[in-house]
Amino acid sequence: MxxxxxxxxxxxxxxxxxxxxxxxxxxxxxxxxxxxxxxxxxxxxxxxxHVFRRRSAYEFDAGVHYIGDCGPxxxxxxxxxxxxxxDRVAFREMDPDGFDEIVLPGLRMSVPVGWDRYLERLIEALPADEGGLREFVAVCSAVGAEMRWTLLSAVGADPAEVLRRTPMAMAWGRRTLHQLFEHCGLSATARTVLAAQALNYGIGPEEATVGMHASVTDHYLRGAAYPVxxxxxxxxxxxxxxxxxxxxxxxxxxxxxxxxxxxxxxxxxxxxxxxxxxxxxxxxxxxxxxxxxxxxxxxxxxxxxxxxxxxVTGFPLAVLYVGLDRELPGRTGANLWWHGNTDVEEAFRGLADGRFDEPSSVFVSFASAKDPHTAAIRPPGHANFQVMALCPRSLEAWGAEAASENGGRYRRDPAYLAEKDRVTEAMLATAERALGPFRRYVTHLELASPATQRRYTRSTGGSPFGLARxxxxxxxxxxxxxxxxxxxxxxxxxxxxxxxxxxxxxxxxxxxxxxxxxxxxxxxxxxxxxxxxxxxxxxxxxxxxxxxxxxxxxxxxxxx
Missing domain, CATH: 3.50.50.60 (FAD/NAD(P)-binding domain)
Structure with a gap:
């Protein structure tokens, strides 16, 4: 046939x-x-x-920045x-002593593998919140483990057995992260550190459930890696x-x-x-x-x-793809989660209200440091990294063509191009606050907007995170x-x-x-x-x- x-x-x-x-x-x-x-x-x-290539020199990931739970x-x-x-897909382990780095004003913390070590780092960084941090980690580690067990073992199990094996998930899984913060009596700074990696799921503590946050955190605390x-x-x-x-x-x-x-x-x-x-x-x-x-x-x-x-979908992303003609000094493969303030919940309220003059936080992923031996990622001696920031859900700021349901021909719309230039400059400024000056070494610079995401994946609102509600x-x-x-x-x-x-x-x-x-x-x-x-x-x-x-x-x- x-x-x-x-x-x-x-x-x-x-x-x-x-x-x-x-x-x-x-x-x-x-x-x-x-x-x-x-x-x-x-x-x-x-x-x-998927990935895409530019200038026959750089390969950029659209969404694979790191993957958790990649052990045997x-x-x-x-x-x-x-x-x-x-035997066809290998994973290169990221540093188990610090695969993520969280930076806030006056605070810097490396995230290690394992809930116990994670708790130790949290207490070292936030000693005044020790009691609340212990309670928070006890809840989230239990919920994460119970939900993973449910995923891998509970198919066909007796409902009574599932209830017996998942008490913390039943108690907390569908409640919001904000409610757990309140229960634990945590400071604004502690909440920001704990939710610093919220860009992994694209919503803030008042929308994210404890189950979602615990599962994602547990996923990475089991070990982070990047596909070779x-x-x-x-x-x-x-x-x-x-x-x-x-x-x-x-x-x-x-x-x-x-x-x-x-x-x-x-x-x-x-x-x-x-x-x-x-x-x-x-x-x-x-x-x-x-x-x-x-x-x-x-x-x-x-x-x-x-x-x-x-x-309601997760917040959309603006992503700045950067190539430099030199390596960034002092950078390893660890992701950088940089926050310009210490109130993550207020930052998400600002996004919900449509405020996006300049990103208050960014996630930076260093592909050339995570996979240094893959030639397609960048020329020898160059750097390849991405700067990501969450945007308001409404696309109206990107122009009428970008905001229309089917996207229109937004890419040549003057309003879209003007907003794209503005956001590019704002994200560059924030990235230099996080990484130090680098723009004079730029060999490639490209911004993907929420409209870009929607064009390639047809996702509602240009969000890569699926449903928030x-x-x-x-x-x-x-x-x-x-x-x-x-x-x-x-x-x-x-x-x-x-x-x-x-x-x-x-x-x-x-x-x-x-x-x-x-x-x-x-x-x-x-x-x-x-x-x-x-x-x-x-x-x-x-x-x-x-x-x-x-x-x-x-x-x-x-x-x-």
Whole structure:
């Protein structure tokens, strides 16, 4: 059967979008024997895990800045190992004595691996808050451990056993971080240190739940790492698992809508008008867009339509990509979390009110220090780093074209260009306050706005963090929907934000489709993929090219 004939009739599952959730789900379906088709509207696979190159000299990560829990029993390594990819993706450990550095006025603290050592550092930095810090860490460490146990072990467990094993998560998981701060009687400075890494999930203490904060913190305190070869290694390896087991992956293919007939998903329609049929459709698109645009509210219960209309996403990001003709003195691979004030809750209230004259805090990720041996990241002796800041949710400051629902032709809009120049200068000024003067050494400078994020991933509001509110506080939907045969994966689901959260949503979704607890299986050591079916990597193998990078747009299949 030719590929074109197969496009029309022979798919058992179609995955819309190639972020970590979509690729992980597609890979597990493929190794289980499904005939899988992945459709990506952009020209490169990977969603927020993709990379891009500039000047034939620098490679920048869109969203892979560091990954936690990458030890032998780590969640993401287990997911990859279960596909037969254990030897194809390696992780370079970041400094266990300080993988993150938190800087506030008058305070500097390195974040080490392990809750006990983390507590010691907190008490050293904030001795007046010792009692509250001990209570805070006791709650969060317990909630983090209990939620990880639930993820890896509780599938099929007796509900009474789950309740017995997760008392702290039941008591605190759905309450806000602000409520835990109040319970512990913590100072504004202590709250800022504890929430300093909130850009990992994109919302402040008054919106973030203790469960979300504890899970993310626990994730990194189990050990932080960076993929050897850069972020594109993840998408490229997952694609090898898909195509090696008979699936097909295509870029430049935008899905206009999901076909629903008699309450069942039965395929998709491309923006070209072509129909592709399959009894299972997995959307890796933004959850709100999936409900309101790809499927249509009329196919869901009224309560779901209402939640989609009133959903709140995480704050969007402005990202400054920087190349220098020299290394930054004194910088290691540790991420820098720099805060210009000591009241993180007030800073988030300012964002909620639309204030963004100059970033009050920035997150700086040093790719060239994390992966110094990958030549594509930067020329020898140069530096490659990113400066990130959260922005207000409304895009009106970026101009009418950028703020319109579909983005318009904002990139040439004078209002957009003026705001982009203003934000670039503001972020440069803040970055130099954090790092010292560097702008005279700049060889590449580029700003990505929330509108950029929305253009590449079609995310609501240009946020890379998924849903902040879906009905009640802390609520997020599961991957299974009320439409038979329709599933949703990615940042908007209950499995959390970030690279690992999205991958977990993918394997959880595949498990629901296949009717088996895949994540507990692979975490226990099961290998479902056959490494012998993976394509060979030649001496000139390039993960970006393998994912469609620099390929022409249009109907383009990733090499089998």
């Amino acid at each position: 030719s590929d074109e004939q197969r496009l029309a009739a022979d798919w058992t599952a179609i995955v819309v979008g190639s972020g970590m959730g979509g690729l992980t789900c597609a890979a597990y379906l493929a190794v289980a024997g499904h005939r899988v088709l992945v459709l990506e509207q952009a020209g490169v696979l990977g969603g927020n895990s 029993d780590g969640v993401l390594p287990s997911i990859l190992r279960g596909l037969g990819l254990g 070869g850069g972020g594109q290694m993840l998408a490229a390896s997952l694609t090898e698992a898909i195509t090696g087991h008979g699936g097909t992956v295509r870029v430049g293919q935008r899905v206009d809508r999901v076909l629903v007939e008699q309450g069942r998903a039965c395929g998709v329609v491309l923006d070209t008008g072509q129909e592709l049929r399959a009894p299972v459709v997995v959307s890796n698109a933004d959850y709100v867009r999936t409900v309101r645009e790809l499927v249509g509210e009329e196919h869901f219960p009224a309560s779901i339509g209402k939640r989609a209309r009133t959903a 879906w009905g009640g506080t802390g609520a997020r939907p599961d991957t299974r929907t009320s439409v038979t045969g329709l599933y949703v994966v990615g940042q908007g689901t209950r499995y959390g934000s970030g690279i690992t959260g999205a991958a977990v949503s993918g394997i959880a979704c595949a498990g629901q489709i296949l009717g088996r607890p895949l994540l507990p299986e692979v975490h226990a050591g099961a290998v479902l993929g056959d490494p012998r079916m993976l394509p060979a990597r030649g001496a000139d193998w390039d993960p970006l090219r393998h994912c469609g990078g620099r390929a022409p747009r249009g109907t383009h299949a990733i090499p089998q």
